[in-house]
Every structure is written in C-alpha cells, then in structure tokens.
Amino acid sequence: MPALKAPIEKPRKQPVQARSTATVEAILEATLQVLVAIGKERLTTTRVAHRAGVSVGTLYQYFPNKPSLLQATLRRHLTAVSDAVEATCAAHRGQPLCDMIAAIADAFFRAKMTHPAISLALYSVSSDVDGLRIVEDLRIRNTQALSEALASSPEKLNIPLDLAAFMLQAAMTGVSRRLLEAKVPTQDHEALRTELITLLCAYIQTHTNA
Amino acid sequence: MPALKAPIEKPRKQPVQARSTATVEAILEATLQVLVAIGKERLTTTRVAHRAGVSVGTLYQYFPNKPSLLQATLRRHLTAVSDAVEATCAAHRGQPLCDMIAAIADAFFRAKMTHPAISLALYSVSSDVDGLRIVEDLRIRNTQALSEALASSPEKLNIPLDLAAFMLQAAMTGVSRRLLEAKVPTQDHEALRTELITLLCAYIQTHTNA
DNA sequence: TGTTTAGATGAAGGAAGCTTCAGTTTCGGA
DNA sequence: TCCGAAACTGAAGCTTCCTTCATCTAAACA
Numbered sequence: 001m002p003a004l005k006a007p008i009e010k011p012r013k014q015p016v017q018a019r020s021t022a023t024v025e026a027i028l029e030a031t032l033q034v035l036v037a038i039g040k041e042r043l044t045t046t047r048v049a050h051r052a053g054v055s056v057g058t059l060y061q062y063f064p065n066k067p068s069l070l071q072a073t074l075r076r077h078l079t080a081v082s083d084a085v086e087a088t089c090a091a092h093r094g095q096p097l098c099d100m101i102a103a104i105a106d107a108f109f110r111a112k113m114t115h116p117a118i119s120l121a122l123y124s125v126s127s128d129v130d131g132l133r134i135v136e137d138l139r140i141r142n143t144q145a146l147s148e149a150l151a152s153s154p155e156k157l158n159i160p161l162d163l164a165a166f167m168l169q170a171a172m173t174g175v176s177r178r179l180l181e182a183k184v185p186t187q188d189h190e191a192l193r194t195e196l197i198t199l200l201c202a203y204i205q206t207h208t209n210a
Numbered sequence: 211m212p213a214l215k216a217p218i219e220k221p222r223k224q225p226v227q228a229r230s231t232a233t234v235e236a237i238l239e240a241t242l243q244v245l246v247a248i249g250k251e252r253l254t255t256t257r258v259a260h261r262a263g264v265s266v267g268t269l270y271q272y273f274p275n276k277p278s279l280l281q282a283t284l285r286r287h288l289t290a291v292s293d294a295v296e297a298t299c300a301a302h303r304g305q306p307l308c309d310m311i312a313a314i315a316d317a318f319f320r321a322k323m324t325h326p327a328i329s330l331a332l333y334s335v336s337s338d339v340d341g342l343r344i345v346e347d348l349r350i351r352n353t354q355a356l357s358e359a360l361a362s363s364p365e366k367l368n369i370p371l372d373l374a375a376f377m378l379q380a381a382m383t384g385v386s387r388r389l390l391e392a393k394v395p396t397q398d399h400e401a402l403r404t405e406l407i408t409l410l411c412a413y414i415q416t417h418t419n420a
Numbered sequence: 421t422g423t424t425t426a427g428a429t430g431a432a433g434g435a436a437g438c439t440t441c442a443g444t445t446t447c448g449g450a
Numbered sequence: 451t452c453c454g455a456a457a458c459t460g461a462a463g464c465t466t467c468c469t470t471c472a473t474c475t476a477a478a479c480a
Contacts, residue, residue: 017477020427039339044467055429060469127337129249132391139392167385167405174384175377181342182349195377202412227447230457254437265459270439428475445458
C-alpha cells in the first residue's frame with residue numbers, strides 16, 4: 001500500500017453508458033473477490049482488473065488510484081450494513097426497548113455474518129487511515145438513528161440517549177468482530193446472537209426507570 | 211506492505227552483548243514512534259532505523275523483514291495489556307462477580323487508554339493476516355484467565371463460563387476500540403469506563419442464579 | 421453512413437522501498 | 451595488548467507494482 005498525501009477521491013470519469021456502469025460494478029465486485037481470496041497485501045490493481053475481465057487502464061478511468069478502489073468497495077459494503085440497521089431502527093419506533101434492540105441487533109448481526117469472509121477481509125481495509133473516515137461517518141449516522149429509535153420508545157432512559165446508543169453499538173460491533181476474527185464456526189453464531197441480545201437488553205434495562 | 215509467503219519469523223541473530231540488547235530495544239521503540247507519527251503506510255525500515263539511531267543493516271540483523279518488525283512491536287504492546295488483565299484476574303479470585311469484573315475492566319481500560327495514540331496506531335498492524343495470529347493467541351489466553359476468574363467466584367453462572375468470558379471480553383474490546391477510533395476526548399473516558407462496567411455487570415447478573 | 425464521443429487496451433516508465441553484503445568498528449576475554 | 455567474535459554500516463541491486471497515455475474499438479446520433 002502506497003502512502004497517500006493527495007486527497008483520495010480525485011474526480012474521475014462518471015459512467016455514462018450502461019456498458020461502463022456494468023464495468024464499474026464488475027471492478028468493485030472483483031476487488032471484493034480478490035480481497036477475500038488473497039488479502040489486501042497481495043491485491044494489485046492489475047489482478048483486480050484481470051478478475052473483472054477488463055484492462056488496468058479501464059480501472060484507472062473510474063478510480064484515480066488503488067486506495068480509492070478499496071475505499072469504494074468498503075463504502076459499498078458498510079453502507080449496506082448501515083442501511084439495514086437504519087431501516088430496522090425506523091421500523092421499530094415506539095416499541096418496547098428490548099424488542100427494538102433485539103430487532104436492531106438482529107439486523108446488524110445478520111448483515112455482518114451473512115458473508116463472514118467478506119466482513120473479515122474488509123477489516124484490513126477499514127484500518128487504513130482513509131478507511132477509518134468512512135467507518136466513522138457511517139457509525140455516526142448509525143448511532144444517530146439508534147438514538148432516535150431509543151427516544152421513540154415509551155420507556156424512558158435515565159442516561160443521555162447518545163451515550164446509550166454509543167454503548168450499544170460498541171458492544172454489537174465488539175461481539176461481531178470478535179466472532180469473525182476468532183473464526184467461530186457458523187453453528188455457534190446463533191447462541192452468540194442470543195447472548196448479544198441478552199447483553200444489550202440487560203444493559204438498557206439497568207437504565208430504565210421502573 | 212509486501213506480501214508474505216514464507217514463514218514470518220525466520221530465526222535471526224539473538225542479542226548477546228548488552229549493546230545489541232539495547233539496539234533491539236531502540237528499534238522496537240522507534241518502530242512504535244514512527245508508527246504513531248506517520249502510520250503504517252509510510253513506515254519504512256530505513257526510517258525506523260534512522261529514528262533508532264542505527265543503520266538499516268543493523269535492523270535486519272535482528273528482524274528478518276519488515277512484517278516481523280511490526281509483529282514484534284505489536285506483540286510487545288499486547289502482551290503488556292494481556293499481562294495486566296491476567297494479573298488482575300488472579301488478584302481478584304474468589305471475589306463477588308461484579309467487583310471482579312469491575313477490576314478487570316478497569317485494568318483493561320487503563321492499559322488501552324493510557325496511550326491512545328499507540329493503541330490506535332497498532333490497530334492497523336493487528337489487521338494484517340500475520341498480526342491477527344498474535345492478537346488471537348493473546349485473546350485466547352485472556353479469555354482463559356477470565357474464565358478461571360469467573361469460576362472462582364462464590365456466585366455461580368448459569369451459562370458456560372467460556373461463553374460468558376467471550377462476551378465480556380468482546381464487549382470490553384468493542385467499547386474501548388470504538389472510543390479510540392471515534393477519538394472521544396480523554397475527559398469523557400471516565401464516564402464511558404463507568405458505563406462499560408455497568409454493561410458488563412448487568413450482563414453477568416442476568417446469568418446469576420439468585 | 422459518417423462523425424463524434426465514450427469506453428477500452430496494455431506495454432512501458434518510473435518511483436519506492438525492501439533487503440543484502442562486503443567492509444569497518446567495537447567489545448570482551450586471554 | 452592482541453585477537454576473534456559480535457555488532458554495525460549504508461550504498462546499491464532488485465523486485466514489485468502503480469499509473470500513464472498513445473492507440474484502438476464500440477456506441478450514439480444526425
């Protein structure tokens with residue numbers, strides 16, 4: 001990985017025709033595949049292009065450099081996770097806290113665990129200085145949505161909502177990440193998902209005024 | 211970062227004289243400093259050597275390649291954190307669960323948060339394929355110690371101890387990592403540390419047979 | 421059908437930085 | 451004091467791979 005002084009996302013050609021839209025899509029998909037297959041360290045732009053069935057030159061028409069390619073791939077994946085969580089937050093407004101949290105944790109867990117290898121491979125990308133920015137942006141939006149969901153519940157919390165949201169999200173990501181990094185077999189995921197919900201609900205209930 | 215096919219830790223010269231022991235120490239320290247200052251992407255072996263006040267050649271007498279250097283640095287730091295946690299586990303055997311957990315969380319938190327920049331910088335190293343091995347090794351040992359501590363308490367849990375230990379550790383690392391990555395100001399750490407303990411105790415108490 | 425624009429190609433330039441090794445200096449013991 | 455071993459040096463070789471650009475092909479449109 002080269003260093004990055006200049007802004008990462010220099011403007012490049014935007015896909016106009018259907019053909020090029022498909023190309024961009026193929027490149028992003030190929031990036032993910034190569035990442036999962038051989039890891040960030042051995043991922044080269046040539047390899048990605050080859051896998052996508054295009055030439056390197058084509059790749060560089062849509063992505064100004066290698067980091068921007070990885071960034072875009074990361075953003076695409078995280079946005080999907082984020083959207084799933086936000087949708088669930090919106091769908092469960094006004095419900096009892098525990099039900100709401102269970103649903104949200106469930107959505108998050110599902111989004112992360114459906115393709116463990118992908119989530120795992122992307123961790124190495126998100127640790128980059130530039131990757132962190134994306135991660136943080138989305139997490140902030142997510143915490144926000146979670147906060148609002150908590151506010152909509154009839155039960156009231158005796159701590160700031162954003163603090164509660166922060167803790168809940170930190171716990172969720174902590175558990176899922178540990179699960180992935182420890183390569184816990186899929187059959188055990190269900191038990192851990194349940195435990196996660198227990199954990200979150202236990203926490204939130206200690207902050208509920210009876 | 212170059213790819214790594216061969217085993218990472220090829221044997222190299224072991225320090226014999228006091229002089230070289232100091233050199234190795236200086237190199238590891240320099241690695242950490244460079245890492246914090248400019249990040250993994252821009253860290254070069256030459257730069258590290260220069261910062262350590264030695265030549266590159268010297269560096270390569272003790273570390274077979276760049277990844278092994280980063281690995282050693284990571285291991286050194288994580289071992290310290292791990293040791294702190296294990297010592298606390300041992301010191302609080304037989305105590306009530308909540309006291310024990312509070313002490314452990316405290317030790318972990320303190321170890322991680324004393325030098326936020328260092329912990330943060332090392333995350334990028336630990337995401338490497340080879341870094342993950344170290345992280346996992348230590349976490350397993352840690353979970354083990356935590357498990358045993360839980361077992362020593364007079365209060366009994368109604369779930370497997372290793373499951374509880376897994377969850378506790380996942381939550382701890384999740385919260386502290388989020389704290390660091392979100393660059394939460396130091397003055398807010400205390401409040402979050404308290405919340406973390408609340409979270410952990412709430413969880414463990416739902417699994418305590420009254 | 422001819423022209424213009426979008427899209428694609430891939431060999432080659434070039435920069436970066438890891439690693440080596442032949443030579444030099446320092447240390448410790450006899 | 452002297453010698454062998456340990457430690458240190460740093461210029462340069464070498465590899466890897468990112469990125470460009472001159473050129474070619476396909477599509478849209480009049």
